[in-house]
Amino acid sequence: MTGTAIADLIHGFGVALQPHNFLACLIGVLMGNIVGVLPGMGVMAAISILLPLTFAMPPVAAILMLAGIYYGAQYGGAICSILLNLPCHPPHAVTCLDGYPMTKQGKGGTALGITMLGSFVGASFGITQMIFFAPILVSIALKFGPAEVCSLMLLGLLAGSTLARGSALKGIAMTTFGLLLGIFGTDVTTGLERFTFGFPELADGIEIVGLALGLFGIAEFMKSVNKVEPLKAGYAKVRLRDMRPSRTDLKMSAFPIMRGTLIGSLCSLIPGTGPTIASFVAYATEKKVSKTPERFGRGAIEGVAAPESSTHSSVQGDFIPTMSLGIPGDSVMALLLAALTIQGITPGPQLISQHPDIFWGLIASFWVGNILLVFLNVPMIGLWVKLLTIPYKYLYPSALFFVCIGVYSTNNSLFQVGETLVIGVLGYVLLVLGFHPAPILLGFVLGPRFEENFRRAMLLSRGDLKVFIERPISAAFLTVCVILLLGQLYVRWRSRGRVVTVDAIAVEES
Amino acid sequence: MMPFVRSLLCLCLCVLALSGISVRAQDYPARPVKIIVPFGAGGPADLYARIVAQHLSDALKESFVVDDRPGAGAVIGTSEVAKAAPDGYTLLMMSNTHTVNETILPNKSYKLMRDLVPVAPVNFSDLVMVVHPSVPAKTLTEFIALAKARPGALNYASSGTGTPYHMAGELFKALSGTDIVHIPYRGSGEARNAVIGGHVQMMIDAVTTMAPNVEAGQVRALGVSGQSRSSVLPDVPTIAEAGVPGYEATIWLGLMAPKGTPDAIVQKLNVEIEKVLKRDDIKQDWAKQGATPLLMSPAEFGEYINKDIEKWAKLIARSGAKLR
Numbered sequence A: 001m002t003g004t005a006i007a008d009l010i011h012g013f014g015v016a017l018q019p020h021n022f023l024a025c026l027i028g029v030l031m032g033n034i035v036g037v038l039p040g041m042g043v044m045a046a047i048s049i050l051l052p053l054t055f056a057m058p059p060v061a062a063i064l065m066l067a068g069i070y071y072g073a074q075y076g077g078a079i080c081s082i083l084l085n086l087p088c089h090p091p092h093a094v095t096c097l098d099g100y101p102m103t104k105q106g107k108g109g110t111a112l113g114i115t116m117l118g119s120f121v122g123a124s125f126g127i128t129q130m131i132f133f134a135p136i137l138v139s140i141a142l143k144f145g146p147a148e149v150c151s152l153m154l155l156g157l158l159a160g161s162t163l164a165r166g167s168a169l170k171g172i173a174m175t176t177f178g179l180l181l182g183i184f185g186t187d188v189t190t191g192l193e194r195f196t197f198g199f200p201e202l203a204d205g206i207e208i209v210g211l212a213l214g215l216f217g218i219a220e221f222m223k224s225v226n227k228v229e230p231l232k233a234g235y236a237k238v239r240l241r242d243m244r245p246s247r248t249d250l251k252m253s254a255f256p257i258m259r260g261t262l263i264g265s266l267c268s269l270i271p272g273t274g275p276t277i278a279s280f281v282a283y284a285t286e287k288k289v290s291k292t293p294e295r296f297g298r299g300a301i302e303g304v305a306a307p308e309s310s311t312h313s314s315v316q317g318d319f320i321p322t323m324s325l326g327i328p329g330d331s332v333m334a335l336l337l338a339a340l341t342i343q344g345i346t347p348g349p350q351l352i353s354q355h356p357d358i359f360w361g362l363i364a365s366f367w368v369g370n371i372l373l374v375f376l377n378v379p380m381i382g383l384w385v386k387l388l389t390i391p392y393k394y395l396y397p398s399a400l401f402f403v404c405i406g407v408y409s410t411n412n413s414l415f416q417v418g419e420t421l422v423i424g425v426l427g428y429v430l431l432v433l434g435f436h437p438a439p440i441l442l443g444f445v446l447g448p449r450f451e452e453n454f455r456r457a458m459l460l461s462r463g464d465l466k467v468f469i470e471r472p473i474s475a476a477f478l479t480v481c482v483i484l485l486l487g488q489l490y491v492r493w494r495s496r497g498r499v500v501t502v503d504a505i506a507v508e509e510s
Numbered sequence B: 001m002m003p004f005v006r007s008l009l010c011l012c013l014c015v016l017a018l019s020g021i022s023v024r025a026q027d028y029p030a031r032p033v034k035i036i037v038p039f040g041a042g043g044p045a046d047l048y049a050r051i052v053a054q055h056l057s058d059a060l061k062e063s064f065v066v067d068d069r070p071g072a073g074a075v076i077g078t079s080e081v082a083k084a085a086p087d088g089y090t091l092l093m094m095s096n097t098h099t100v101n102e103t104i105l106p107n108k109s110y111k112l113m114r115d116l117v118p119v120a121p122v123n124f125s126d127l128v129m130v131v132h133p134s135v136p137a138k139t140l141t142e143f144i145a146l147a148k149a150r151p152g153a154l155n156y157a158s159s160g161t162g163t164p165y166h167m168a169g170e171l172f173k174a175l176s177g178t179d180i181v182h183i184p185y186r187g188s189g190e191a192r193n194a195v196i197g198g199h200v201q202m203m204i205d206a207v208t209t210m211a212p213n214v215e216a217g218q219v220r221a222l223g224v225s226g227q228s229r230s231s232v233l234p235d236v237p238t239i240a241e242a243g244v245p246g247y248e249a250t251i252w253l254g255l256m257a258p259k260g261t262p263d264a265i266v267q268k269l270n271v272e273i274e275k276v277l278k279r280d281d282i283k284q285d286w287a288k289q290g291a292t293p294l295l296m297s298p299a300e301f302g303e304y305i306n307k308d309i310e311k312w313a314k315l316i317a318r319s320g321a322k323l324r
Helices: A002-016 A019-037 A043-054 A059-084 A090-104 A108-141 A146-160 A168-183 A208-224 A228-236 A247-269 A275-289 A302-317 A319-325 A331-342 A356-377 A381-389 A392-411 A414-432 A438-460 A472-494 A496-509 B002-022 B044-060 B072-083 B096-104 B140-149 B164-176 B188-196 B207-215 B263-277 B280-288 B298-323
Strands: B033-037 B064-068 B090-095 B116-125 B127-131 B155-158 B181-184 B202-206 B220-224 B251-258 B291-293
Touching (some): A002 A108, A019 A043, A059 A090, A059 A108, A108 A319, A108 A356, A108 A381, A146 A275, A208 A438, A247 A302, A275 A438, A302 A319, A319 B188, A438 B181, B044 B116, B044 B251, B072 B090, B072 B116, B090 B116, B096 B298, B116 B263, B140 B220, B155 B188, B164 B298, B188 B202, B202 B207, B207 B220, B263 B298
Antiparallel strands (some): B127 B202
């Protein structure tokens, strides 16, 4: 099997390197990268704008271009998160936690360098698993029913509630607040609207792009707009040699990149678990295994390396269920499937045998595209960092301008721009009071998944709670939850005095 | 301030004057026409709107622009069209989601047949009923027998409460007299995953998206939902011929305009759209995608919509409590 896979892959490279296919891939990653850099301009917007263009293209070129936009945007998305604290796509929100502090310390270039490296490693692993393990992975993924996903989400919530630095109580409060925000909108099970206050615009819930940009970007902007001077001094110090990650940086990031990659590839397989959840889980894991968790949130390089490689490995891995089952992992994948359908090709289990050109050409183009992206982005790091030398009074208003356009473009709705501004003000108030926004996003992402799958599991078991312990995968997740909780309590009980002082410092600092 | 207000008034007058002139059908369209799609980009409504818009632009020498306004189960985009000026320059791409919404969303700001007028239907797509291979039933009659032997024991997945897929399932239950539990998912991808993974026994989904999984043996097709067999799965009988007479549930699309749009413009659009739908290349392309062009006059289309609203209202009244 391995032998044929390699032969097929070589055939795929032949397809991907044909001049017009190569050009389509190049245009795709370039467009994706550019759109990704703009705050809030989602990959959804980019793909839906360019979708009609591909109608006239041959199928292989069309799909290579659209896929290129997808992963190209992920590369670009990290840039604003790290340099401006503006998470352009929700998965990058966690990157802000340590990326932006690194920028403030004048190490923005290093963070970007590590991001590019981690992204490439993550993506390469995602592609490799797609080539060799797709059938096995798909059969594992299909074992995940509502009970399993529900237990996994519970584990994610527990593990992630320690995401932010500072008081544990405040972290839990923010996670709960995020869960509450996740309830807004139409209930999937009954079709009833909750907390919409009569606005039809809220019927689909709060827009995650708006929430991420509001809580991180706008709140941070409001916080720092009055004290421009000290920040500016930090930005100006960036020099060329600071842009390359040092040997120590590389050493510190190696394991986080590997762990992040693995987590990302696992997350991509479980239905309904896209890159956003992958990056959150990777960050939380990193903080858990770290010997110095207190460094997180203050510019720890691991906090940039792990979530970024996880995002990219998950982005590539997302193509596995999409291509081999015809089941999209998220809305962007659904768009890609639609693009193939328009070309008269239906993705599904027979795609590989019926259209080997598309399948293997696409896989080979992933590598071509990722290498192109590294070449495009590494020389550009210097240029991106130069962005920061633009005076604050010009830089931030224009960034906010793009935020508004980006949020508007997600649903062509002005309401959502207002929503983002309201969330921004709220985020600012929370930030001033020492509440960190990251757990809000975690609760918001995981909460609805937990609730929906819990109720689905209950519907399927006709109300029998035993289903969560009778199904082995679900039982395993729940066991880990219990161990985690007991461990946490034990550590607390052992070192009551110390924890209090650490918390006090953290609160004061934020 | 005053100059600003004055120029604003001027602008308003200009717009009014322009729209006044353009109401005459022979001059229509004199400026770009907007087709609002109240669903997400990349979905079938968006894609077919773009194809129709492209051909209309070529034929009428004026651009037809597709504008996606998704949200709230099509309510956001639809209310926008309902409120738009009735001059033929704002159109709505609608589907049977709208006819179901008439009953399940009584509090929305518009009423379909009160605030909008039918222009022309576009097409319909067949659905297919599939079961996981572990389900012992090989045919539809066997499946009905199985469901009747174990009332309330089987489950079916749908892409969400109140969607046409959910309605298709409820219609099946009502006409076959079976009791199968509805498990709503967020979107048809998640629902398909549940059926292929064997967590849920049955679902009714678009025939084109399901066909490869049927061919690979991951699911078993029991029947297609249209009046006649689908070109995509020609060996699968219709649900009506396989044991549930009178069953029909498809996904159809059509165009509507704000109430008060001049009849001459509505007729002109209907004729132009019909020309597009009769093209051979359109017929062939759409057949591959499992879609069949629908041809009707505006009046016939109005009747079609009314009948559909009534059909779902009756069904929802029958199974009412379970829907909400």
